[in-house]
Amino acid sequence: MSEVANFSSNEIKSWLENQTSSILTPVHAQAQKLRDDMNMAIQNVTDVSKMLLDNSAKEIEKRNMRVYNRARALNKLARLFNERIRKVNVPDQVSYDNLNKFAQETQKVFMVTDIDIKNWFPRISPFFIMDRRKFLAVHEKAKIALAALNDFLTKEYVKTKTLEETFQLINELHTLENQLSDVEAERTSIVNERLPLEKEIAELEQKTAELKSKGPIDQLFVVEAEIDALNKELKHALRRLQKPFKKLQALALQGGGAGLTPDERNMLDLYLEKPFKALVTEEAGYPLLKQILQKMARLMSEGKLKLKADKARKAEQTLNGILKRDSLASLYKRCAEVAARERQILNSEKMEEIKVSLSEYQEHTKQLKARKTSVEAHEAVKERAYNETLDRIGSHKRAIEKNVYSSLGKRVQIL
Secondary structure (H helix, E strand, O other): OOOOEEEOOOOHHHHHHHHHHHHHHHHHHHHHHHHHHHHHHHHHHHHHHHHHHHHHHHHHHHOOHHHHHHHHHHHHHHHHHHHHHHOOOOOOOOOHHHHHHHHHHHHHHHHHHHHHHHHHHHHHOOOOHHHHHHHHHHHHHHHHHHHHHHHHHHHOHHHHHHHHHHHHHHHHHHHHHHHHHHHHHHHHHHHHHHHHHHHHHHHHHHHHHHHHOOHHHHHHHHHHHHHHHHHHHHHHHOHHHHHHHHHHHHHHHOOOOOOOOHHHHHHHHHHHHOHHHHHHHOOOOOHHHHHHHHHHHHHHHHOOOOOOHHHHHHHHHHHHHHHHHOOOHHHHHHHHHHHHHHHHHHOOHHHHHHHHHHHHHHHHHHHHHHHHHHHHHHHHHHHHHHHHHHHHHHHHHHHHHHHHHHHHOOOEEEO
């Protein structure tokens, strides 16, 4: 196996030019000559088409009826020849691809022109015979020039096509590397924008945590835990009234069938959902709850609020305990004390200061996180662009290495 030569992307072009100059220089010189010959032939066709146009126009002006119709036909035909040939683009830079495209465009124009000559020149006969012969001579010379160009493309130039493509790949590789450098700079700039945001967010979150972990906020958390525990304890104490409460609630919704006042209905809803809040809302002795229970007892005795025997018995036990023995008195006292402590904390001057600070920290954090999200989205776009460009660079390097080996039989590696 031949030794592999290592090159940077900046070195490979000059090395390849040195290796291929003896191959490409004569080919490019011949390509330029044939392009120039073809260009001259096209110009000659343009000139002779203009001659047909001018001469036919002169005959049209004479209004000679023997020649008039044929002159008009030739004038139209010459105009078509001229318009078609003008659309052919002669390449400024010579390469296999653009020269091949030039030859194909010219070939199409000449094929259509041949069809027009075959169809229309016999109809113009016998007039304009010298003009037609002159056009045909120039047209045939142009076709010979095109044949020479096509022959060169298919037999000689095609052999160097891979080398030309390799130089194009090298140019594209340099462009991609410049793009990669630009994307890397943009990506670094975005990271430098993101990191201070993350630092500031972390600092604000730490300040927020510190505010919440001491003073009134910390006390409030303790009180809220007590409230949650008391709420569960109340639910347990009233558990045997849950079913009767729901049936009473349903009766109240059916046109006031339970006989509850609006305040009693609202309080009933609250006892079902948040018994702690309901109990501390009550005055001492929880009169609304007792009124609700008295009405519920009456409805049960009247058979309007029906329960299974076991559930009815347990509900009556709880109901009697509250109405006759004031079984919730201790819980009520504890709930009232905790609620008073909560109000005291919430209404303290220190709590107001902390709430203002927390609000400011949280709003600022929200704004910073929104900016960070936007920056991260932009960073992700640049990250994808960077990786895609890196992949394309790798693909170009592999293609160049493969082309060099297939064309020159030499193994190279682009670092």
